[in-house]
Amino acid sequence: RSGTLKIIPRDAFEKCYALASVTLCEGIEEIVVGAFYDTDSLKEITIPASVKKVGRASFHCRGNQAMKRMILSDSDIPLEFANGTDLTSYGSEYLTDDITLDYFYLGRDINRVKTGNPLVYNTKKLGIGPKVTAIDDNAFLNCSELTTVTFPGGSYLKSIGADSFNNCKKMTSFNLGDKLTSMGEHSFRDCQLLESISIPGTLKLIPTDAFERC
Numbered sequence: 133r134s135g136t137l138k139i140i141p142r143d144a145f146e147k148c149y150a151l152a153s154v155t156l157c158e159g160i161e162e163i164v165v166g167a168f169y170d171t172d173s174l175k176e177i178t179i180p181a182s183v184k185k186v187g188r189a190s191f192h193c194r195g196n197q198a199m200k201r202m203i204l205s206d207s208d209i210p211l212e213f214a215n216g217t218d219l220t221s222y223g224s225e226y227l228t229d230d231i232t233l234d235y236f237y238l239g240r241d242i243n244r245v246k247t248g249n250p251l252v253y254n255t256k257k258l259g260i261g262p263k264v265t266a267i268d269d270n271a272f273l274n275c276s277e278l279t280t281v282t283f284p285g286g287s288y289l290k291s292i293g294a295d296s297f298n299n300c301k302k303m304t305s306f307n308l309g310d311k312l313t314s315m316g317e318h319s320f321r322d323c324q325l326l327e328s329i330s331i332p333g334t335l336k337l338i339p340t341d342a343f344e345r346c
Contacts, residue, residue, distance in 0.1 A: 140167045142187075149173055152198070158182050163190045173198050181207035181239070188213075191227060199231050202252070206239035206261045206285075213243070228252045232277050235259065241266050250274060257281075262288050269293035269316060276301050283307065292319050294339075301325065308332055315339055320346060 139162045145151060146169040154168070154177040165187035168174065175198045177191075204211060228236075232254040239261035242251060251271040255278055260267075262285035271293065272278060278300045287309025294316030297303065305328045306320070312332050317339045320326065326346045331338070 138162070139164060142166055143169060145169075145171055147171070152176075154178070156180050156183070161185070163187060165189055175199060176201035176203075178203040179205060179211075181205045181209070183211065184209055185212045186227075199228060200234040202228060202233055202235075203237045204239045205237075206263045208240070208263055210241040210243040228254075232256065237261065238264055240264060242268060242271070254278070259284055260287070260289070262286055265289060266291045267293055267296045269295060270298075271296045272300060273297075274299045278303050281306055283309070287311070290314070292316060294318060295321070298322060305329065308335070310334060315342055317341060318344065322346075 137157065137160055140156070140160060142164045143166045146166060148171050150173055151171050152173050152175045154174065156179060158180045159182050160180060161182055162185045163183060167187065167190045169189055230253055233252060233256065235257045236252050236255040237259040240263050249270060250273045252275070254275050257280045258272065258278060259282050265288055267289065273295050276299060279302045281303065287307060289309050289312050291314045292312065295318045296316065297306070297320050298318050299322040301322065301324050303323050304325050306326070307330050310332045312335050314336060315338065318341050319339070320329070321341055321344045323346050
């Protein structure tokens with residue numbers, strides 16, 4: 133339930149090597165730089181809808197091969213990544229650094245100033261919630277282990293950015309829903325096992341190389 137705690141401060145859980153699971157309470161609004169730095173046994177974390185901002189290096193766990201599940205809860209409030217860069221390590225923009233998740237749930241739109249790197253390093257299964265209207269550039273670029281994309285609650289996507297699912301080599305199908313109006317270039321390029329995709333009448337243009345080498 134919602135509480136009075138608003139901020140997870142800098143380095144709050146740094147080097148908590150045995151910490152395995154974290155569920156943050158509703159009411160928390162910000163996760164500050166380095167909050168879960170080097171929590172190398174962390175297996176799963178749920179980020180509540182009330183969180184508005186995630187600081188850089190908050191989940192820097194380069195040695196963590198335990199992390200398997202990350203939930204960004206459904207919210208109408210876009211999640212802002214501080215400075216738009218350096219989310220998990222000081223030279224990277226990944227939300228999860230050098231690990232493959234079993235499941236990642238994206239429950240809200242993401243506000244990133246710079247989108248040069250993917251949102252997560254890799255994930256096997258991806259859930260996209262009904263509050264998500266846009267997938268930004270490169271969000272799941274090179275997620276080579278991604279096999280399944282689901283839309284619990286239905287798809288409300290209106291835009292998919294350039295290279296957003298480029299090189300997702302194991303993905304076999306994708307439902308674009310019935311509200312999509314725009315796609316970026318190379319959005320599904322090199323999805324070599326893609327067997328089926330639905331293209332709605334709301335889409336205004338299929339861009340350059342959108343499905344090249346599928």
